[in-house]
Structures are given as C-alpha cells and as structure tokens.
Amino acid sequence: MRWTACAVLILLACRGPRPATPAPAERAAPTRPPFACASDRCVQAHPRLPDDGEWTCADQGGATICVGGEPAAGVAAAPGDPAWRCGRRHGTPSDQLGPRICVDPAPDLPDGDRTGWRCRIASDPPARRVCAREPNTWKLGAGCGPLHPCAEGSDCVAGTCALPLRTPDCWFDGDCPNHHCRFGSCRGTLP
Amino acid sequence: MNRAGAILLIGAAMGCRRPHQAAEKPLATCLEIDAPTAPVGFERPFSITARVTCAGVGRGRIAWRQIAGASLRELATTDDGFGVTGRGPGFANAHPGPLPWGVVPISPRTRGEVTLEALWTDGGGHRRRREVQIAAAPRARGLSNTAIGTRVYLGGDGWRLMAVPPSSRATLDLPPGPASLIPDLAGDYRLADARGRELVLRAGRYDEAPLDCGRAGCHAAITEDAARSPMTTVLARGLGPIAGSSGPAFGPDYPGCALACHATGEIGPSDGGFTDVARELGVPADRPQRWEELPRALRRLGGVGCLACHGPAALPPPTARWSVLRTDVCAVCHDAPPRYGHVAAWQATAMAHADRDTRARSDRGCAGCHTTSGFLAATGARADRRPPAEAEPIGITCAACHAVHAHETGGPPGALLRAPPPPPLLARITGDPRVAVDPRSAVCLPCHTPDLEAPLPSASAAALWLGRGGFDPASGQPLVGGAVHAGARGGCVACHRGGPEELARGAGHRFAATPATCSPCHTKPVPPTDLAARARRLWDTWQQVAGPSASGSAPAHAGALRLDRGTPLGRAAWDVLLVLEDPGADAHNARYARALLAAAEPAIAQAATRVGAERK
DSSP: OHHHHHHHHHHHHTOOOOOOOOOGGGOOOOOOOOEEEETTEEEEESOOOSSSSEEEEEEETTEEEEEEEEOOTTOOOOOOOTTOEEEEOSSOOOSSSOSEEEEESSOOOSSSOTTSEEEEEEOSSSOEEEEEEOTTSOOTTOBOBTTBOOOTTOEEETTEEEOOSOOOOOSSGGGSTTSOEETTEEOSSOO | OOOTTHHHHHHHHHHHHOGGGGGGGGGGGGEEEEOOOSOOOTTOEEEEEEEEOOTTSOOOEEEEEEEESSOOEEEEEEGGGTEEEEEOOOHHHHSOSOOOSEEOOBOTTTSOEEEEEEEEEOSSSOEEEEEEEEESSOOBOSOSEEETTSOEEEESSSOEEEEOOTTOOOOEEOSSSSEEEOOOSSEEEEEEOTTOOEEEEEEEOGGGSOOOTTSTTSSHHHHHHHTTOTTTTHHHHHHSBOTTOSSBTTOTTOSGGGHHHHBSSOSSSOSSSHHHHHHHHTOOTTSOOOGGGSOHHHHTTBSSOHHHHHOSSSOOOGGGGGGGGSHHHHHHHHOBTTTBOHHHHHTTSSGGGTTOSHHHHHOHHHHHHHSHHHHHHHTTSSOOOOOOTTSOOOOSOHHHHBOTTOSOOSSOTTTTBOOOOOOGGGHHHHTOTTTOOOGGGTTTGGGSSOOTTSSSOOOOHHHHHTTOSEEOTTTOOEEOOOOTTTTOTTTHHHHEEEOOTTOSBSGGGGOEEOGGGTTTTOSSOOOOOSHHHHHHHHHHHHHHHHOOOOOTTSOGGGSSOOOOTTSHHHHHHHHHHHHHTOTTHHHHHHHHHHHHHHHHHHHHHHHHHHHHHHHO
C-alpha cells in the first residue's frame, strides 16, 4: 500500500506541463478523495463538500444534502465544487445551522454503483463519508417505470430516478411553508 | 520514520536551494535520496539511503559531508556512500540558553537542523551534487494547544503526566534532555512540574479544527480582513498562473520547500496538516494543482491561516492566550537564518528586552510602551490581556508593529504595519502634507514621543526628529524647530534599517542606524557633537539646584521625579531631559537639540547662581 502510494505520487509528480487555465465553465472539479474499504464498509476521509466553509450534511436516497455555509476563516477564496447545486434556505431559520442548502445528486461512492451503497457523512471531526453495502433499498439512479415509481421529490427520467433541476431551499420540513421538504427542496403540495 | 513521499519532498526541498542547476535537469532524477522528512529527535539515530535510477551510467560512489548546522556525531557511510547513518544533534547545541517554562518554542534555527551535501560521481564523468536537510525536532510556537503526532518539549523540572485523553498511550520522555511528549490523540494532556504548577496541552489535528471563527458575535471583522491578507492568500497566489503562462506565479519549483511556511502543519508528522493530508489524499504536496482544483481539505490548510499561528485544537484557556503575542509564534517561519533573519535581528534590539524589568511589565504607565499587550491596549488595537506575573518577559514583539490579521492596516502596503493615531504632540506635523512624514513611522511614534501630560519627558527620539516637544522656559510657549530629516523616505527606517549583513531577509529588524545610512546625503562623515555631554552637565547642575532625581542608572523617566512645567526651571529641566532621553539626538535633529539646551541654559544658570548665593 505504501509503495503504491509512492508510485502514484511519483507518477503524478512526473506528469507533463499543466494545461492552460480552463475557462470557468470547463473548470475541473477538485480531486475526488479516495475511499478506504474493509469488507462491506468504506470510509472516505475528507469528503467533498459544497465549498471550503462549514457544513452539516446528511444523505437521503443517494443524494447528499448539506446545510451551513459559514465561510472558512483564514482561507483564500475558491469557487464552490461544481458538483453541488446550492440555494438559500427558505425563510429565516432561527437555528444556528446556516443559511445555505446544497445538494449533490451524485456524491462519491466507493465503486460508482449508485444503488449499491448507503452512505452518510459524519460531520463531527474528523469529517468523513461512511458507506456500507446496501443494495436493496431505493436510491436515486434506480430503474423506474409505471410499476416502479420513484420516491417523492424525484422524477423518472429515461427509466432512471433522478432529481429535478431545482434550486435547493430547505433542510427539514419546518423550513417550508407547507412543511414538506424533500431532497433539499420544498415541495408544492402537502402530503 | 515516515518516509512516504520523502523522495519527492526532499527533491523539492533541494530544488529550492539550487536553481542554478536547472541546466542539469535531464539527469537530476538519476540520484534519488530517501531521507527522513519527519524530525529524527535530538541525539536519535537516523539513516539515509540513495540509489541511481538512470540507465547508462555507472553506480559510482557518493561522498557526504555536513555543510550546515550543529556538528553531527557518528556520521558514517556504507556501501560506497549509498547508505548513511548518523545521530541528530544534541538539544543543548541546538537550543542554547535557559528554556522558558512550559512548551518550548522551537524555530527552524533551534530545531537542530543540519544540512548534508552529497557528491555523486559515476566514474564516467557524470557528477551530481545534492543537499539533504535533517531536523531533530518539529517547530513549536510555544503555545499550549498543539498538533497530535508532533513532539512537544517542556521547559521546567520534574514534569509528571497527570491525565491523558481516554485510550491515549502517550508517555512522557524524561531526561537526559528536556522532558517531551508526543500527543497521540485529540484531547487534553494535563501535566504538573516539580512544584505542582500545571500545564494543560490541548492536542488535535489541524484538519479537524473548525474554521467558523467568523460567526457573528465572534471574530467576524478579523475573518473578513484576513480573507484578503497576503498571509492567507500566499499559497493561492503562488499556485495561480502568471499572466500568459500556465506555470505557478511564484516559479516552476513552487511551492516545494516553501510549503513548510506557506501552509499549515509540519512536514513529516501525521498532524492533519497540509502535507499529511496531501499524503492521505494522494496529492503530491510539493507540486499541487491550481488552487481551485485542490481538494477542499487542502485548501483549508493552504496559506497562513488561523491555525498556522493559533495552532490546532481548542483555544487555550484564557490564562494562556497571551502567549500568542510572543515572537516565537512568528519565529516558526521568520527565524531561519541566514535566509530569514527577522527574529535573529530583532533579538539584538532593545525592544526585544523592553519588559525585562519587573516594574516595566507591571506598572500600567510603563506597560504601554514596555510590553506588547500594553502597547496594543494603549493604541486601541485590542484589550489589555497581559501575561501572568510568573511569565517570562517577551519584549515588544512582532504583533506590536505588525497587524497580521489585516489586509489593509491604513499604513503602507506589504508589511502589514500598524498605523496607530499619532501622539498629540505630533498630530499636526505628521498630518502636514508639506512635511510628508513617511507613514511607515506611524507605528514608532507613540512610544518615541513624550506624553505632554506626563510628569517627565520620556523616549523623545521622534519628537526631536520632528523638532517638537520643547518649551521656552521663560514664556512657556512651545519651542518649535526645523525637521530636516522629517521627509526621509521610510521615516524612521530610512536610517534605522541596519542589521547583520549575513541575513538575506529581515536584517533591518535590528533597526540599527549605521553611518552608512547618512552617506547618501552627508558626503563627509558627520562630526560628533558635544550635545550629550552638555545636556548631562546641565542636568547635573539642575539637580544641584532642585535636588537629585534618584533614578539611579535608570533613565530619568523611570524615577519618581515630577517636573513642574509651570515654572521656568521646570520647563528648562524638561528641555534638557528631552535631549538626554534621546541617545541619537545629534543625528535626529542636532540643531533643535542645541536650541533646547540653549533655551534651558540661562534658566538653570540663573537658578544655580541664586541657590549658590543663598547657600553662602
């Protein structure tokens, strides 16, 4: 493992000249942190979060939803991670969780199998994303059709459950006028 | 010994030291050296191995020698120089002098750093030279909150480990040498010395410290300022492309060895710092990507942010927070002579020892200019959080003059100099655009200008320099003189910028005024004056008339004398003391100093005659 890491380091260090700075729209996402796996449990130290600030996160049906947004003190500015969609939290929450909501509809997974893992982000230090094998519960990316509807808040698109392109605006039901928050967005109707 | 990535890191470190060898680059990787990047420990053994990696060259041999640092004992080579063993330098060699109580501050200068030179020849005409640095100890700010995985040395006697976090297996390493400890888990380590005095070390990983310092009600203003501070942004700027180029703005080898001071954490220990996390993430620490492409965890550790100075883990207890004012905090980067000599130069100044007198530390009237916390409080920079009585003197430290949180201080750009409001005596002249006093002087003026409300004039250099502060003994009107040096570019540091020549950067923090600084304008050497002797004679006469001031060897302003400026004799004494309080009066403004003495002379002579007649 150590020698593998050394070899990766050397290979990365020996790569050719860097390309010119891409336009913002083409900007590469930050490097995906690796998972360390043992048996059916994988842990990703330093998981990707919306930006360099402080966040509290939870996974829901295969998407990761974060609330927070307090800027990181003493850190130079950088654009947010393009994988996340972000918006302002609805209303004026009285809690200390923060004013912004971000959703990553396709967060990092140990092997890319979107339906095979159940993950959570442990926000208490050290922040890490913990995934366990769980292939039998519904998640975004699952197949769908008339007999297999998607979970509320997601749409069936070309036979696969996906999140609609909405600007997130809630962390929990209490944020929404109709008390109905799904995948970080207030839903239009009461259940 | 942690060698992961050692080859790359050492290569980068060496790259910082031999830019002239760029032409040899095609063969640069022929010789790979695997040396410890983590501190090896004082008087602890270490080993280095080397190998030739290029085809078509002979293996040859490597000749090693030590070229810098405390002399290494037991340095030996094996296998034609492809193996090296040695033992780190002793603690006393690296860190001479008495140790402060508690966490011992350790800078690059005092960490037992040695540099070895490797000369490789293959016998067929190929030669290479490499430098390898070995350090005995990690750097330490001297704060009680510290990083796990990083050895902490303790000043004091009879240390005992009273309590550790649950599951911690940390133990105290006891003499020979100072006691030391490597915190292995986050939490509090409670220690007590032989007299029962307690020290609580708060340990944590850098990457686990929350950075929400700017929350409303906490440090919002500081956080906003710090976001644009050149310290905060140094790594981001350095990695940013130069206009028209894809290379890093600070050069193709950046950050290389600069990482030790342009990011948070030590190179080597598993402390959750930049290089440690880069290793965990598989990112080459010495050649990261552009700033915006770095993983979030690395950006939070890049640059000189909050934790780089304040340390990881929870804030120290309130009684220990003053210690962040010590120069030792800055010394972890700025005490690396001969390249960075700021601290070494400063240590030779009177300011470094301004609070060695107990009264100077404890008396509120003295503390405003003799202590860092007092100066910051007196100039409104922050609340007065003075060190406890048992703390060692710390001098007038970096934080007195430099506002490190700010991106803009109101003073000149770049050095983050504070710009406190001018003292009342000099408010008019420093605001006069015709005089054009350089704003870099602003931070010096409060403590080098007498307070007109004080019973005696003190530290009058700036007042004399600007031709202010005296009174006509007869009328009581201010004596205003010319200010021939007032417009000098740089202000005080136009002349007070001398320092040890061997220091590449920071030598000016010695603040010495050498004759060389006069030569651009004064083509002939300026002859010495009799101002000091004349002032001393007048002062002696005044004391014969009015009674001795009883200040002993201390300056008059430290004595109990109170001048009555309501009388001609009191005003004359004020003028004389203005000159005596400025050892550089003849250079600052000889003409004004002469005018002060000339004004004082008749009043003192007249009083002396009168008193003499009365005594007869």
